[in-house]
Amino acid sequence: MNTHFIAIGGSAMHNLAIALKDKGYQVTGSDDAIFEPSKSRLEMKGILPPEMGWFPDKITSEIDAVILGMHAHQDNPELARAKELGLKIYSYPEFLYEQSKNKTRVVIAGSHGKTTITSMILHVLNFHQKEVDFMVGAQLEGFDCMVKLTEDNDFMVLEGDEYLSSPIDLRSKFLLYQPNIALLSGIAWDHINVFKTFDDYIEQFRKFVASITPGGVLVYNEEDIEVVKVVEAAENYFRKIPYKTPEYEINNGQVYLKTEIGDIPLSVFGAHNLLNLEGARHICQQLGIMDEGFYEAIMSFKGASKRLEKVQREDNGTLYKDFAHAPSKVKATVKAFKEQFTKEKTYGFLELHTYSSLNPIFLEQYDHAMDGLDEAIVFYSEDALKIKRMEPISPDLIKEKFKNNHLKVFTNAEDLHAYWHTLDKATGAYLMMSSGNFGGLDLTR
Template sequence: MPKIHFIAIGGAAMHNLALALHFQGYKISGSDDEIYEPSKSLLDQQGILPEKFGWFPEKITKDLDCVIVGMHARSDNPELLKAQELGVRIESYPSFLYEHSKNKQRIVIAGSHGKTSITSMVLHVLKNLHKKFDYLVGARIEGFELMASLSDAPIIVIEGDEYLASPIDRRAKFLLYQPHIALISGIAWDHINVYPTFESYTSSFKELIQSMPKAGSLLYDETDEILNQLSESCPDHTDKTGYSAHPSYIKNGKTILKGLDGTDYEIQIFGDHSLKNLNGARLICEQVGVSNTDFYKSIQSFKGAAKRLELVGKSDNCLLYKDFAHAPSKVMATTEALKKQYPQSKLIACLELHTFSSLNPAFLPQYAHSLNSADIAVVYLSEHAREIKRMDRLDEGQVQNYFKHPNLTILREANDLKAWLLQHAWMDTNLLMMSSGTFDGLDLTDLAKQMNLSVQ
């Protein structure tokens, strides 16, 4: 029974990989300095949640077959240093996943935004059609207990993150997978803490494009100007296909696909960015033998990945959505989508600045006009997140100036945000809550109930 230790086991992909290997019979241990839900409960249910939070070098022993280190750990992590000292095999989770899937057809979905949604759509369709496949994706998807699977399936579908592989491997994660089929959903500068310039950020995507194999396939959002330019460096031996939003129309608040097979299909997701994602997912499925008609029939039951325009509560007069959006392009696309889908309703959009990039004054100008589709906007500045990340306190005037929204409120405490939201009547008004965090633990289900909404 192979023994594997995870340094920073609580990460979205790390805990899913740990669970997948646990179910394959591996003996798993791990450490982390903090673990959030749902990772915490999922690890606890399988008996592999660390007993104490923190780093414990004594957990690293010579009998370990491998140590998998996550990017949340630092290069001077005591457990990592101990593993290096003992000569234990050290992998990042992307390098481990590649070794585990060398003999599979590898499909990698990359991009600054949309990759989780596209990956989720592909998995939903393949499962619905009873195809055999492995996968790794960061978000929760309805119908899947685990967000990673490792078996003898002939293909693997991987959400390809551009963040660094590990503290000792500074390559973008997606470069380690060596995909046969790669999709890039769009490029917008992110992760300023590791990509200090836009050029350094795009260089990893260019490297991915240039490294495509003979007879491989590159799919990309052709409406993205930067991506269009980068796609020109794709090798001649690789098939290259651009895509845009799938043809559709809106009827009574519902989005209807104009199927390429001549039939219309009502779907449960909406927004131009979702329709681009759907078209990219369709092309991937086509690559593995799924017909357009089968794709359309399957995608009708897709409700979206967790926290991606996820409906929390509703009434006849109000809808409450939550979304993972945090990068400027995601914030703009999500806000625009909700306003376009329900143009007759007022939209209040709340954005939590929670990431290293979003809390960095040098990056804030990227948010200019990103909330403009909202009638009223709130920017939530978590003091807790700022302290953990050791960032300077942002000045309210700075934030107002950078967002350039005419009706912007800035709040810093969860209780103040909740009180501010509950003062509204919510008549013909929708609420959008956007964050990669939790608004300091604000319970959105409870909020929906207090807004007299039916919880979904």
């Protein structure tokens, strides 16, 4: 099969391109900018575009499938040429469905926790050498590529994202997968640039639950009120399996899961991760991994990339980075961090740089998000606001919305970095929350 990727350099797109190359497909692609690690990984597979830019002459009638990434615009010249030739144009999730429509599809959805839960499931399956196809949005230890597609495997495990499918397909990605087995981890308003109201956002999850195949299975977080409402209102037929936070304890910094077969030591911490683990356990049961086998495998799970990921520092200081930027994720991560580090002075840094997190209306959702930390720091770039054509935000407004007058607020990277260098990172525990990089801050030194 001859495939062409428009915007091949994205974190998800380049993984799919590599998976198709490994499957034996002919793969080409274009992009106007490709960064690491996508660049090196595509180059290693021989599918890195020789030059950056969009080239309509690459689009020929010999192409069987054009896969369109979100990074491309509606007026992309290669897209226009593909339409002109009448080629089949797929969004990323639409193509994944085509690759898995004859398999049992397992879709992990929710505003938070879906990457970790998907990673836990794949870790357990990999531990027991159970072969499945998959797609997950974070790099996982022991996996070279985070998309795997075969002709032979019976199951496909998919991380289900509620964001838009492509510039020309405005459906939520997870609505294209039609799961046989699904998990719903939680619902907390996000992506307000697309979903203008909370109800509009919740509607995507109503549609997701309605898309479960007849007689399918839904594993859901019964501690989340919005999830329960969506599940109870569903009119289609599927089996419902609720889950909740399991019992656990922390002894000398070690987390132990309390189970019927004894206390299980874990390599991750935080109540939200224990909740994620419980959801993963129920899904693994559906895939034939019983509890004893699950616990045996999960002990060695160290977390998904950028999810409470420990950073090795030159001074051996205690520092974790986390992708958390949405309010519900920040609150859960801060709570876990405080619970884990009770004897150390705790520092929490949060970077606001997504469209949602910089919206004054959405900032209301961050109330008390940083409470309980010994030092709480919020950073956002005034330049980023200008680039996004958003109104200026004052540090006082940040403190007001977070309901925390003790916040330190920095609005340019130089001042943040100067403050960072005054701190003794060899003492205390540091939590760095961002989907960015704090203006280029080196967390290893």
